[in-house]
Amino acid sequence: MEGKDLEVMIGLEIHVQLASQSKIFCECQANYRESEPNSNVCPICTGQPGSKPMGLNKTALENLLKIASALNAKIKTSEKIYVQRKHYFYPDLPSGYQRTSKPIATEGRIGKVRIREVHIEEDPGRYELKKGLVDYNRSGVPLAEIVTEPDLKTPEEARAFLEELEAILGYLNAVREEAGGTRIDANISLKGGNRVEVKNINSFKGVYTALKYETVRQHSLLEKGGKITQETRHYDEAGGITIGMRKKETAEDYRYIPDPDIPPLEIKQEQVEKVKKQIPELPREKTARVSKEYEIKEEDAWVLASEKELVDLFENLANEFDAQPLANWMRGPLKKQLNYRNMQFKDSKLTTEHVEELYGMITKKEATDKTADTLLIKMLENPQQKPRALANKLGLVRIDNEKAIERIVEETLAENLKAIEDYKKGEQKALHYLAGKIMAKTRGTAAPEIVQKLLKEKMA
Template sequence: MATKIGLEIHVQLKTNTKMFCECNTNFLDAKPNTLICPICTAQPGSKPMGINERALELALKTALLLGCKINTGKELFVERKHYFYPDLPANYQRTSRPFAVEGELYGVRIREVHFEEDPGRYELRTGEVDYNRSGIPLIEIVTEPDMKTPKEARDFLKKMKTVIEYLDAAKPEGGLFKVDANISTDGNERVEVKNINSIKGVLKALCFEEIRQKNLARQGTPIKKMETRHFEDTQMITTFLREKETGDDYRFLPDPDIPPLEISAESVEKLKQDLPETPTTKAKRLKEEYRIPKLEADTIASERDLADAFEKVAGKVNAKFASKWFVNHLKRELNFRTKTFIESKLSTKEITKLLTALEKRSITKHTGVDILRKMLDEQVSAKAILEEHGGKAGFDVDSIAKEVMLENKKAAEDYRAGKTESLNFLVGKVMAKTKGRLEPKQCIEAVKKGLEK
């Protein structure tokens, strides 16, 4: 039996208000326990309000983008999942029955999707609880154990992330994902690793588990009982949490305060009309519309905001040129800095200016990259740098040519005497002094101008 990996992915949905009350969800900027009300702190007598409609819409759209079938025309119950924990104010979590099943994304089957409410944040060391997060809408996406290596799991999550970004469905401050990863390796019972907050973390946790489990099997002490482990973010290891009892009993109970939901086939059809492009459909369209190579289209479409920026820029400069530059320079520089386009804070206006200058050849490719780096690292505007460079990237080529001629009087005289090869020598010197930041044509002109005097 080979390694099998299945994921449970929690995504905080991007809504203004919480799942069952009207509290604001902007918990990042808020002091602890300021975004709370009797409902999300489970005061005696408080009741959930209706299901947040925006949350439901985002949940359904996400499921549709994951290729799921929506359970329409059936009563969909919101259940109470009971367990005692300080971050859970009612000591039960409201969680829906699966509203979507049988999806598939890049070869990984999606078993089901349901929504639930986020618990608060419990600080073990101080014993303090912050309920600002309590009640924020979540979806949980459960895959089949279709991934065979930790790398496959990582690649799948990257793609999943792109899809969710395309929908703009997730709260980025929630870290986008919280993942519980299930892994079983040869000869071992299944292990669930909880508390993984990043895609990189998933890779690390799974790699660690795979090696740990294989070693255990080799030593003749394989894992015999399903267990739950905790991912230690700082050390990149997993630690034993508890044995997973098959009798884990949450006493699921349909919440009597929330009448069952019924999703109509018509409403699903309507949502389908309203779905954004997926990375796949977008790449296809970019390729056709802008006549760019498939590989470039795929790369650009791998980030929704990058693709949006590309389309804006491609309206102003040559699309093929822009595409090449996005892939060969922009994306590369972003990757180098492990930044997304949105994180880079680059504006399409600035990029357009830079690309226009490049297109007109008023700066060289090399200078273009320099300027891009400055824009990324020093938050300087392209316009300012271009002006400063006076279109020549900061070099007074004429005085440099003059300098070169003073230093190489003999070569200059040779040229004047009719030895044309000397020109190449002089131009080479100028190019060396300007560190290749200038077009050869510019250098030749400057040298010729200097020689005429």
């Protein structure tokens, strides 16, 4: 199932919630999640008869321009950009149309993936189909829609693209941080089949699952001599599958008209220049520079650069410690604990100082890998705690005293005569087994190299 053989074409339409204080066309808070259903609303975002939109939220537009700029897209400065009405009926759409702008920027690029266009629009409310309930708290939250060309060849490429996009968005601080605001529609076609659109994917991870499912489904259907018709499918997150929604025999007609209530947007060149100046060094450039400057492996640099705060931490500590072992530790044990908690470094609330102290304990052999892990876990539970003080409190100070260790080694050997026999027969596993016993007895504090040395001496 290589992409090349199948000739898969994948294009994505990514909707992200733009960061802003208020909603796009009214004064309601954009942070709708903390409100009771239908309390974060006004006549405008519920489309009451007679209400009109206020001016398009400036912060939201500025954040969209940041995104467009970071995607190397051309921002339209020489023309009027109309906000259009896209008409369709749905319970969560209070006026029966969604306000959505014409493309604000076009011809962008992330690596080899071309970005067709970026535009701004309003989020509809939320509709719970099964309960028949509508909540308009979300109605009017500003969205950016990023549309790619069908340049992605495999679900893996799509995943890598989205990871990079996510990293870029994180660097820009341009989107709302709360989870669940992102929605992706994916278009996928295999050679010999028609274009299938998968709608309502709610996470970047879901895109991969949906695309993986679709490539397999479409491929096996084609192999059996079946036909892929143009259709829209719904992504079922629980099952990780896609379900046919409706056949697209004729294209939908949204009867677009320019919204008569909204004067067209005009973006000034100065504004574009101002935004460009605010764009930080982005993950791709960051990776290249950090890897070169600190002489670490590029793939390690890439992992670190996936989050701005993480790579900043690295750069802060790399002046003090050897870079490659530091990168290994950050990419390995640190990232593992963060991933396990589904968090980014900045969410962990760990301070640079505390991490510096902890990593310093490892390099100075005050902590073993095992105790460093234990300390990190405790620190993640309560980021106020300083690692060294914590180690003392928990009795997790590394034991370097050979006499002290020797006593424990002898005790352990006396309890495991069978293991000694095995070792003498040449079984290396027995050595690991005994070392494990000792580490358990000392809660990981015994210096491992001394344990190894003593075990070998005693059993020789």
